[in-house]
Every structure is written in C-alpha cells, then in structure tokens.
Amino acid sequence: MPTDNREKIFQRWLDEYQKLIFKVVRTYAEQPQDKDDLFQEILLQIWFSIPKFQGDAKETTWIYRVAINTSLTWRRTEKRKRKRFRTEFLDIQEITQFKGAGNELPGDQCVLDQVHEAIRQLPKTESSMILLYLDGLSYDEMADVLGISKTNVGTRLNRTKKKLALLLKGLIDDF
Amino acid sequence: MTFDELQKAWQSQQENYKSKIDSNLILKEVKRNQRHFESAILRRDIGEIGCAVLLIAVSLYFGIKDRLWPMWLLAILCFWVGVFMVVDRIVQKRRQPCVSDSLFNCVKSSLAQINHQIWLLKNVLWWYLAPLGAGLIIWFGYCGISVMISENPTGGYLLFILACIVGTILLYWGIYWLNQWAKRKELDPRKYELEELMNSLKNTQV
Numbered sequence: 174m175p176t177d178n179r180e181k182i183f184q185r186w187l188d189e190y191q192k193l194i195f196k197v198v199r200t201y202a203e204q205p206q207d208k209d210d211l212f213q214e215i216l217l218q219i220w221f222s223i224p225k226f227q228g229d230a231k232e233t234t235w236i237y238r239v240a241i242n243t244s245l246t247w248r249r250t251e252k253r254k255r256k257r258f259r260t261e262f263l264d265i266q267e268i269t270q271f272k273g274a275g276n277e278l279p280g281d282q283c284v285l286d287q288v289h290e291a292i293r294q295l296p297k298t299e300s301s302m303i304l305l306y307l308d309g310l311s312y313d314e315m316a317d318v319l320g321i322s323k324t325n326v327g328t329r330l331n332r333t334k335k336k337l338a339l340l341l342k343g344l345i346d347d348f
Numbered sequence: 349m350t351f352d353e354l355q356k357a358w359q360s361q362q363e364n365y366k367s368k369i370d371s372n373l374i375l376k377e378v379k380r381n382q383r384h385f386e387s388a389i390l391r392r393d394i395g396e397i398g399c400a401v402l403l404i405a406v407s408l409y410f411g412i413k414d415r416l417w418p419m420w421l422l423a424i425l426c427f428w429v430g431v432f433m434v435v436d437r438i439v440q441k442r443r444q445p446c447v448s449d450s451l452f453n454c455v456k457s458s459l460a461q462i463n464h465q466i467w468l469l470k471n472v473l474w475w476y477l478a479p480l481g482a483g484l485i486i487w488f489g490y491c492g493i494s495v496m497i498s499e500n501p502t503g504g505y506l507l508f509i510l511a512c513i514v515g516t517i518l519l520y521w522g523i524y525w526l527n528q529w530a531k532r533k534e535l536d537p538r539k540y541e542l543e544e545l546m547n548s549l550k551n552t553q554v
Binding site: 184188196217218220225226235238246285296298306307317344 | 349350351354355357358359361371372374375378379381382385445446447448449450451452453454455458542544545548549
C-alpha cells in the first residue's frame with residue numbers, strides 16, 4: 174500500500190473514530206496514565222493494521238476489532254517498554270456537562286460513570302460484549318468482532334445483561 | 349431505566365468527549381514510534397546474531413590457527429545456537445497474533461505465542477546453555493589437561509582454569525535461574541490470563 178494512502182486512511186479513521194476508540198479505552202483503563210497509554214497503543218496497532226485492510230469488513234468492525242483485541246491483550250508492564258508520544262498531542266478531556274441527543278438529561282453523566290465502573294467489574298469477554306451492545310452493533314457485527322456465532326452472542330448477551338443489571342441494582346429495571 | 353434507555357444514553361456520550369487531537373502531529377508520532385520499534389527489533393537481532401557470528405569467527409580462527417579441536421567443537425555449537433535462534437525467530441514472526449482478526453482468533457494466536465515463549469525458557473538449558481556451556485567447559489578441560497601433561501605444569505595456571513570452569517557453571521546456573529524467574533513472574537500469569545479469556549470465549553460456543 175502506498176504511504177500516502179496509508180496516511181490518508183489513518184487520518185480519516187482518527188478523525189471519524191477517535192471517540193469510539195476513547196470509549197473502548199475508558200472501558201478497559203481507569204487511571205488517566207493507563208488511558209493515555211492504551212489509547213496510544215490502539216492508534217499504533219491501527220497504523221500497523223491499515224495495509225491488511227482490504228475492505229471486506231466494515232470500517233467500524235475493523236476498528237472495534239483492533240481496539241478490543243489490543244485492550245484485552247494489552248499489559249501494563251509492556252507499556253513502559255515502548256517510547257510514547259508526547260502527551261500534549263493526546264489531550265482528550267471529558268466534558269463534565271452531559272449533552273444528550275437533543276435533550277438535557279441531568280444525572281446521566283453520573284449514571285454513565287456507574288455503568289463504566291460496573292462494566293469494568295465484568296469478565297473481559299463480557300465487558301466487550303456489553304460494550305458492543307451498548308454501542309448499537311448488530312448481532313452479526315458482534316459475532317464478527319468476537320469470533321463467536323450469532324446464536325451464542327444472543328445467549329451470552331442475555332446473561333451478561335442480567336449480570337450488569339445486578340451490578341447496577343436500582344438503576345436498571347429490565348431484569 | 350431500561351436497557352434501551354441506557355443504550356441511548358451510552359450512545360449520546362460520544363458527544364461528551366472534547367478531544368484536542370491534531371491528526372498530523374499524531375501521524376508523525378505514530379511513524380516515529382514505528383521507526384523506534386523497528387530499530388529496537390533490528391538492534392536486538394543484530395546484537396544476538398552478531399554475538400553468535402563473533403563467537404563462531406573467534407573459535408574458527410583459533411581452531412584453524414592452532415589446530416585445536418575443542419575450538420572447532422565450540423564453533424559448531426555456537427553455530428547450532430545461532431541457527432536455532434534465527435529459525436525460531438522467523439517461524440514465530442509468521443505466527444504473530446493479528447489484532448485485526450476476531451477476538452477468538454487473536455486470543456488463540458496470543459496463547460500459542462506465549463506457550464512457545466514458555467517452552468523456550470523452560471528448555472533454555474537444552475538449546476542454549478548446555479551446548480555453549482559444554483563447549484566452553486570442554487575447552488577449559490582441554491587446556492587443563494594440556495598443562496598437566498606438559499613438562500612444567502604450573503599450579504597457578506591450573507587453578508585459573510578450574511576457576512574458569514566453576515565461573516562458567518555459576519554464570520550459566522544464574523542465567524538459567526533468571527530465565528525460570530522471568531517465566532514464573534511474567535509469562536505464566538500472562539498464560540493463565542489468556543487461558544481464562546479463551547475459556548470464557550469457548551464456553552459461549554454451544
């Protein structure tokens with residue numbers, strides 16, 4: 174793949190999917206330093222993965238695969254071995270004021286913080302599954318990212334939702 | 349709150365991040381990071397292969413110059429270790445886990461890779477320490493016997509050779525211990541972690 178093409182794809186993906194990546198990062202890393210390291214590791218893996226991208230998979234599925242695989246196989250001990258970017262390039266901040274889809278939902282930020290906390294307590298594969306579900310991926314797409322069958326996604330997701338509802342007792346009334 | 353409502357709230361949180369990212373600068377940094385990573389790998393490979401080549405060259409030089417068979421043996425053993433390392437590196441490079449693959453396949457290949465690293469450390473005695481150590485000890489022993497059968501055997505020289513043999517054994521024991529410690533401290537926990545991940549994915553396969 175020509176370098177120019179690779180650079181263009183990387184920059185477009187970075188512009189379009191940086192928030193998706195950060196959501197994955199927030200699910201798997203809690204401390205600011207860890208978030209920063211994981212974010213950088215995912216960007217690097219995305220850069221390495223571009224020449225392999227043939228367009229067979231949807232771009233979002235591809236980004237989710239790279240982000241989730243990197244997060245689940247990422248180790249804190251490894252991160253120190255690699256020279257990192259300068260942090261000022263990666264200044265991602267969470268705005269404290271929550272903006273819903275057109276309407277203000279007071280207290281939702283607090284709810285989402287609790288949800289993130291609860292997801293972090295789930296086993297890693299289940300946290301990936303719930304992350305994909307909450308982001309609105311179809312069963313087919315989830316099966317594609319995780320490498321399991323569509324039927325199993327349904328069965329497992331139901332169990333995971335029950336677990337999450339238990340962890341968020343009082344917040345979720347579905348179960 | 350129902351799960352549908354939670355899903356909506358979750359999806360709207362994308363608006364909730366303000367990022368100050370300059371994609372041009374990020375790109376430069378990613379490329380710099382890639383260069384740094386590749387040069388580190390290259391330095392490591394050159395270092396390891398360079399050491400083996402140097403040892404082979406020195407052993408061959410003295411083996412040919414002074415017609416010493418233990419030096420020939422040492423060169424052959426160094427060559428074996430070097431070839432083993434290079435072949436293993438090439439084979440493992442082809443089996444690298446692919447992060448753009450599905451989670452199941454990525455975990456599977458990561459587990460295979462970690463199992464191979466554990467195997468290498470567990471058997472470091474047989475493919476690395478024993479051949480090189482045996483070559484060196486045979487060389488020291490040869491020198492010792494040559495001194496003893498010479499017309500004027502010197503006690504000091506014999507003592508020096510004995511110290512070399514003991515030093516080599518201690519050094520190699522230290523290297524072996526360090527490798528097993530690294531296996532226990534780094535690789536075993538990683539293996540259990542990946543196995544757990546793999547099992548949780550396998551349990552979903554009805």
